[in-house]
Amino acid sequence: MTHFEIDLQGELIRLRDLQEQDIPALISYWVDSSPEYIRSIGADPRKIPSRDQLLATYRSALPEAGPGRSRVVVIVESAKGNLIGYTNLFIKSADEAYAHVHILDPAYRSRGIAQTLFPHAIRLFFRLAPIGRILMQTSPENQRVNRFLQAVGLTPERIHIADPDGMARPGDFNVYTLERRLFTPDEAGAEP
Numbered sequence: 001m002t003h004f005e006i007d008l009q010g011e012l013i014r015l016r017d018l019q020e021q022d023i024p025a026l027i028s029y030w031v032d033s034s035p036e037y038i039r040s041i042g043a044d045p046r047k048i049p050s051r052d053q054l055l056a057t058y059r060s061a062l063p064e065a066g067p068g069r070s071r072v073v074v075i076v077e078s079a080k081g082n083l084i085g086y087t088n089l090f091i092k093s094a095d096e097a098y099a100h101v102h103i104l105d106p107a108y109r110s111r112g113i114a115q116t117l118f119p120h121a122i123r124l125f126f127r128l129a130p131i132g133r134i135l136m137q138t139s140p141e142n143q144r145v146n147r148f149l150q151a152v153g154l155t156p157e158r159i160h161i162a163d164p165d166g167m168a169r170p171g172d173f174n175v176y177t178l179e180r181r182l183f184t185p186d187e188a189g190a191e192p
Contacts, residue, residue: 001063003074004120008113012079013078015121018086022075023058025083029053029104030167041102044169061088072128074121075178076103076113084108087117089125089134090165097131098165099178101145115148122183139166149176 004015015055031054049057061071075134078087087102110112127132138145138156146156156174164173
């Protein structure tokens with residue numbers, strides 16, 4: 001299902017549900033990227049799961065897994081069907097859910113796609129999951145993601161985390177907290 005479309009620099013970009021045929025590209029992003037790239041985004045190459053583990057994780061995030069799933073994955077693609085990236089939400093509880101954004105196609109990095117789609121993806125996560133807030137733990141070294149999160153008005157709290165979410169390596173993090181009330185329409189239906 002397509003959730004949102006926008007024209008970005010003359011190209012139609014959409015947010016849609018994860019489909020089975022997307023999964024090999026997501027797995028390849030993690031297992032075939034260089035260790036240098038993995039480290040540059042704040043991840044630990046040693047924490048990358050096996051292909052089989054990633055396959056199971058992404059299959060559990062398919063919409064068919066139902067409303068009780070612990071992961072929601074939304075694909076970013078061009079109108080031509082080119083897979084650009086994805087964003088995922090890992091739900092631990094109503095007050096502890098973690099979002100991550102990854103641009104898979106290097107040609108689309110630094111083009112403002114994540115920043116443009118960010119508020120739409122966050123609203124979508126709040127619509128799809130019974131959560132009150134979303135946390136984003138970003139490495140201070142990952143200047144690209146910190147720049148875009150701060151450009152959309154978020155202020156981080158610097159925290160040392162020994163066991164961060166996902167594949168991140170331990171260390172200092174900029175932690176951004178996104179509250180449902182800031183990203184969902186008010187009673188009058190106006191968008192924030």
